[in-house]
Amino acid sequence: MELCDLSAYELSQLIHQRKASAVDVLKAHLKRIEAVDGRPGSLDAGEITAEDKKKVHAFITLTPERAQAQAEAVDAQLAAGEDPGLLAGVPFTVKDIFCVKGTPSTAASRILANFNAPYTATSVERLEAAGGIMLGKVNLDEFTHGSSSESSAFQPCPRNPWNTARVVGGSSGGSAASVAANEAPLSLGTDTAGSIRQPAAFCGVVGVKPTYGRVSRYGLIAFGSSLDCPGPIGRNITDAAMMLQVMAGPDRRDSTAALKPVDDYLSRLEAGVRGKRIGLSPDYFRIVYPTASGEYAEKAVPPDYEKAVRQAAQLLAQMGAEIVEDVPMPNTRYGIPAYFVISRVEAASNLHRFDGVKYGYRTAQVVDELKTLYRKSRGEGLGLQPKLRILMGMYVSAAQYSEQYYRRALRVRTLIRNDFEQVFDPAGPYRLDALLTPTTPTPAFPIGEVYGDTVLMQYADQLTVSANHAGTPGLSLPAGLDSEGLPIGIQLLGADFSEANLLQIGRAYEMATANATWRLVKPAVLS
Amino acid sequence: MTELITPDIFIHLVDLAALDLTPEQGEYLRRELNNQLKAIHELEAIPLAADVPISLHGVPYPQAISPALRADEWIPCTDAELIIAQAPQSADGYIVVPDIPHTTLE
Numbered sequence: 001m002e003l004c005d006l007s008a009y010e011l012s013q014l015i016h017q018r019k020a021s022a023v024d025v026l027k028a029h030l031k032r033i034e035a036v037d038g039r040p041g042s043l044d045a046g047e048i049t050a051e052d053k054k055k056v057h058a059f060i061t062l063t064p065e066r067a068q069a070q071a072e073a074v075d076a077q078l079a080a081g082e083d084p085g086l087l088a089g090v091p092f093t094v095k096d097i098f099c100v101k102g103t104p105s106t107a108a109s110r111i112l113a114n115f116n117a118p119y120t121a122t123s124v125e126r127l128e129a130a131g132g133i134m135l136g137k138v139n140l141d142e143f144t145h146g147s148s149s150e151s152s153a154f155q156p157c158p159r160n161p162w163n164t165a166r167v168v169g170g171s172s173g174g175s176a177a178s179v180a181a182n183e184a185p186l187s188l189g190t191d192t193a194g195s196i197r198q199p200a201a202f203c204g205v206v207g208v209k210p211t212y213g214r215v216s217r218y219g220l221i222a223f224g225s226s227l228d229c230p231g232p233i234g235r236n237i238t239d240a241a242m243m244l245q246v247m248a249g250p251d252r253r254d255s256t257a258a259l260k261p262v263d264d265y266l267s268r269l270e271a272g273v274r275g276k277r278i279g280l281s282p283d284y285f286r287i288v289y290p291t292a293s294g295e296y297a298e299k300a301v302p303p304d305y306e307k308a309v310r311q312a313a314q315l316l317a318q319m320g321a322e323i324v325e326d327v328p329m330p331n332t333r334y335g336i337p338a339y340f341v342i343s344r345v346e347a348a349s350n351l352h353r354f355d356g357v358k359y360g361y362r363t364a365q366v367v368d369e370l371k372t373l374y375r376k377s378r379g380e381g382l383g384l385q386p387k388l389r390i391l392m393g394m395y396v397s398a399a400q401y402s403e404q405y406y407r408r409a410l411r412v413r414t415l416i417r418n419d420f421e422q423v424f425d426p427a428g429p430y431r432l433d434a435l436l437t438p439t440t441p442t443p444a445f446p447i448g449e450v451y452g453d454t455v456l457m458q459y460a461d462q463l464t465v466s467a468n469h470a471g472t473p474g475l476s477l478p479a480g481l482d483s484e485g486l487p488i489g490i491q492l493l494g495a496d497f498s499e500a501n502l503l504q505i506g507r508a509y510e511m512a513t514a515n516a517t518w519r520l521v522k523p524a525v526l527s
Numbered sequence: 528m529t530e531l532i533t534p535d536i537f538i539h540l541v542d543l544a545a546l547d548l549t550p551e552q553g554e555y556l557r558r559e560l561n562n563q564l565k566a567i568h569e570l571e572a573i574p575l576a577a578d579v580p581i582s583l584h585g586v587p588y589p590q591a592i593s594p595a596l597r598a599d600e601w602i603p604c605t606d607a608e609l610i611i612a613q614a615p616q617s618a619d620g621y622i623v624v625p626d627i628p629h630t631t632l633e
Contacts, residue, residue: 118609212586226584250594256584258592290566337569348544355545357624362615370627371545379547388556390544392563395532408570410581415573417585454559455566471585496586 003028008090008185008239012131015089018078022071022089026133029091030064033135033183036161036525041139041154041174043113048156054164056525057156058178060096061104062136067091070133077131084131086246092127092186093178095171096137097144098230099219100124107221108142108152111354111361111381121219122254123188123230123247130246135184138174143351144195144223145385147460149173150451153383159447160203161523162486166444169199169460175233176203181525186243187233192224193339194439194464196231197476201439201489204478204523206240206506207233209464211497212471213258215244216251222350224343227468237477237507241265244499263500273508274320276433276501279327279423280313284437288333289459301463305438308479308488313436315512316505327423327430331415335465336458338416341396341409342469348393351386354378388454413469420470424495433498434505437463439476439489467493475502477509480518532560 003011003025014020038055039045040062077084099105099117106112120128128134139158141151149170150157158173160166161181168177172189176199179187189196191209200207208231215230222228232243245265251257285306288298300306313323356362356377363376382390396405423430441463450457467474472495479490490509492502513519532540537557541548548556604610607620616623 115613118606118613212584213588213592252594252597255594255596256588257594258586258588259594260592290569294565294568296569334570334573337567340563340567341570352545356615357622359613360615367625370624373625374545375547378545382546384552384555387544387546387548387552388559388563390546391537391540391556392560394540394543395536395560396567404571405567407581408575409567410583411575411579412570412573413582413585414579415575417582420585452555453562455562458563458566469582469585 004032004182007236008234008242011090012088022074025089026067026071026091029184036181041152043110043153045155052156056161056177056181057158058138058174058183060106060137060139060154063103067133067135074131086130086242088131091133091135091184093135093138093175093184094124094188095140095175095190097140097190097221098124108140108154110153115360122216122251126247138178140174141171142383143386144171144190144192145389146170147198147457148451151383151385160444161525163524165446167447169202171195173199176200176205179205179233179235180523185235185239189231189233191229191231192227193468194461196233197439197464197474197491200233200476202444204487205233205235206237207476208240208244209474210499211473213256215247216254216257218251218253224346227343237503237510241269241503260497265500265503269504269507271504272319273316273505276321277324277431278316278321279324279430279432279435281327281329281435283329283332284463287441287462301438301441304482305488309436309438309490312479312490312509319508324430329419331419332466334412335416335469336462338409338412339465341405344389344393345397345406347389351390416466416469420472433501435493437491439491443482443486472496473499473502475506477506530561531564532557
């Protein structure tokens, strides 16, 4: 057992007690990165070699000198009898969609490959202020536009630590991979349609999408501004709770960061689930998706997945929870079509700022007028997925189509929100504390199998996207392995600002399965 | 379902979006746009009562949790040079761009 195999909580304890130094902890993690990560993602990376295919490739930019200075500062504070904070000496990685002053902040796009952020995102600032040590920036789908991390302009893209022929999920794929491969105990991700929860499920780790407004978006390069949520990824519930505790709360630099006081996520983490009402919905045991002929097909989630959810419900019931069956969430199936509209309109708006003028990539071609500069810089600098989102966003928000598409999608969003309000209403017929579902409709799929088919790829998020429309929190946690040895994730969904409750239920499940044989199995890259 | 994004509409969108595309990119993107619109088409079949309002975001922001607007105060930028230095081309503290030709609005 190396220091890098310990949890964030364990590391924080050891460092606070001065049984390990922050510098030694950092060294152990850098050594692990060197052993498993392979070459970092880069532009024009050339052929993906057989050796590349065995590695994780979580990182775009490693910042060891910066981390060393931070670790030394933490050790100095402890030597002086000061408390550096909850995350003293705990390493973490940052999805490269967050600005961190003095580091490349690329969004995994050629158009920002040379951009050095002049300021630091609030989430990162708070993690570092609590003693956390940033190891570097990790890979993602370009501008977070995807569900597999394959669309990154920085290749090789991340590969799943459990089976490097499989995707890590996305868009926070580098985050989930770095945590699963014990390259860092924590990572900062973002979730717009499931981009924390889906890769967490694929990589067998814990991911939390907080309530919209619970964590500041300041310093996050925006995709869908009404949907984006920064959140933690860790190997267990306690670590994720520690990270969220540090990041959550109001921020004068983000007007959507709610003024609501932050709950204490840690003190009642092990209070159990007695009396909690946990719902199961048939609408989360199937997905509905369009076929090539334009018809809609309905497909049940794999039997392993429904079984994992029902076994979790049974365990929670044995601990005193009340399981409520047949909870209707009828508008779940409309989450993806509505997302295709809303997220594209917001993305198109947000991506217009990348124009080759103020920062980032500018075409090397000699051009004689500004509009040509825009077209060539954006044409060369943006990848296919951002381009697709811009074009769709412009089409569905055009004056003549807006009522048919954009305004209609926003009204469907109201229906999706109503589903959540009804089942979590304390005076309603269901009065749920949480809804328990599978996180994803499939396990991690083979690299290259889905990429390019943007409709099929988007439906990977069908069980997660509704919480983004509704703004409500969600948590994915590992619940076993399927017949191919790939992680299965289960999801807890809750009412606005109920993160403490979800973490508490998740921790109860974790304690109930602490001795399960599947917990002894480690990702392939660690064996 | 017929293709909603015809080649002409696509060319117009690409122009509005200020994008230069290769023919291969154009072919892929137009196909995917049409495929996505087929999925979006499902929205049209949803019965929506006239009184269903739009939701610009999910979480309601009652006054109690909504931050007040900041005071409109001038705050000096301490690292303007650093920010200008990010521009692909600058001179004397200004960002340099090619000519913006005179156009007459029709």
